Amino acid sequence: MNSTPKASALSRRTSLAWKNLTHTLMRTVVSIGGIGFAIVLIFMQLGFLGSVGETATVVYERMPCQILVRSPDYLHVYSPSSLPGELPNLLSSVPEVAKATPLDIGVTEWRTPARGNRPASFRAIAIMGVDLDEPAFNLPELQGQVRAELNRAGSVIIDQDSSKDFGPLNNIAFGPQDVGMTTEVARTNAKVVGTFKMGTGLAANGALLCSRETFDKLTPMPHAGKVSLVLVSLKSPDEVEAGLRAIQRRLRSLGGQASNATAITLTRAKSKEIQRWYWQTPIGLIFWVGVGMALVVGSVISYMILASDVAAHLSEYATLRAMGYSDGYLVKTLLSQSSLLALMAFPPSLLLAMVLYQITSAHTSIPIHMNSFRVFFVLAMAMAMCNAAGVIALRKLLKAEPANLF
Incomplete structure (x- = not known):
């Protein structure tokens, strides 16, 4: 069966675009390198931005509950303000509640031990206090x-993911070799008796976990008689909204400071935490600007490459135009060429970005992971970026008379 005229025209355009690329192989290699650099830049900025969302909820991901009760002055997970200490017991009597677990959380001061030529120094570190009989986290390390x-x-x-700036013995990461280490936390002696793995992030690049009693000793301000968060597990986990309404009714009936407490589903709390870090913190806004700048830089690089290519083949395009080929045909031919450049530049750029993700994660203790959404999104952006740049680069040809182009 003969191919349709439309398919034949597409084949001719693709063939012409491919011959343009292979005819000047060195120029094509340089073009792929330039566009690939732009794609890697976009990948890296999106990776940094993605790490903001990924690390915003590392603490929430370990909470075995459906509802959180927190202070109306709650800012973020490491600055939650406080609630009356008796609130967990008061909420435990709600018929829909299976248990209400207290959690103390905040930021304290860690003294990095002096080793060799490195003097001791003080650094901010997150600290979490849990009831050891009913831990607030699903952590296998809280056993035995x-x-x-x-x-x-x-x-x-x-x-274990705490930054090496906190002074692990091997100067790489905390592990079994650090068990038994003694240092100062909030100017009070503390002993490391083990490690756990939860994950740190941009809000805190190190974290400690201890009993609630030890938490009160190792924080700058007295915390006795208070609680940072209350984790509520429901008897019927599938009926979250009904449980939420019951807890809200109980809070309103208590009066005093407890009546001002806010109950929120764990899912909603995660979403709000991510949105806060994306849109209400300098870190998130900086990375959003970085993504925008990466797209702009990528578009400029793509335009310069394709404009140079159009200038190099100007006489050929002029000949086609003089022969009667439409402006639409020329535009579609260049779109085919720019799409081929994007497709050829994308695979090595993806591999390089994945390597850079691994290196960055290893040296910064900030998890940066590749995911399928980011891969397809960057591919779409690369195609759009190159095609838009190609059309803009062709405008000189489209505005000129064929006779003036020779």
């Missing part, structure tokens, strides 16, 4: 011997 060790005053476990 480590759990027994945490009952001793001043004992802490440290997140």
Whole structure:
């Protein structure tokens, strides 16, 4: 069966675009390198932006509950303000509630031990206090011997993902070799009795976990008689909205400071935390600007490459125009060429971006992961960027008379 005229025209355009690329192979290689650089730049900025959302909820991801109760002055997970300490017991009596678990969380001061030529220094670190009988987190490390060790005053476990700036013995990451380390936390002696793995992020690049009693000793301000968050598990986890309304009714009936507490579903809390870090913090806004600038830089690079290519083949395009080929045909031919450039530049750019993600994550302790949405989004952006640049680069040809182009 013969191909349709439309398919034949598409084949001719693609063939011409391909011959333009292969005829000047060195120029094509340079063009692929330039466009690939732009694509890698976009990947990196999106990776940094994505890490903001990924690290915003690392603490929430470990909470075995459906509803959170928090202060009306809550800012973010490491600055939650406080609630009356008796609130967990008061909420436990709600018929829909299976249990209400207290969690203390905040930021304190860690003294990095002096080693060799490196002097001791003080750094901010997140700290979380849990009831060891009913831990607020799903962590296997809160079992067995480590759990027994945490009952001793001043004992802490440290997140394995904490930055090496906090002074692990191997100067790489915290692990078994650091068990037994003693240092100062909030100017009070503390002993590392184990490690756990939760994940840190942009809000805090290190984290400690301890009992609630130790938390009160290792924080700058007294916390006794208060609680940072209350984690509510429902008897019927599928009936979250009904449980939420019941808790809200109980809070309103309590009076005092407790009546001002806010109940929110865990899912909604995660969403609000991500939105805050994306849109209400300098870090998130900087990375959004970075993504925009990467797209602009990529578009400029693509335009310069394709404008140079159009200038190099101007006489050929003029000949086609003089022969009667329409402006639409020329535009579609250049779109085919720019699309081919984007498609050829994309695979090596993707591989390089994945390598850079791994290197960046290893050196910054900030998780940056590739995902399918980002891959297809950047591919679409690369195609759109190159095609838009190609059309703009062709405007000189489209505005000129064929006789003036020779």
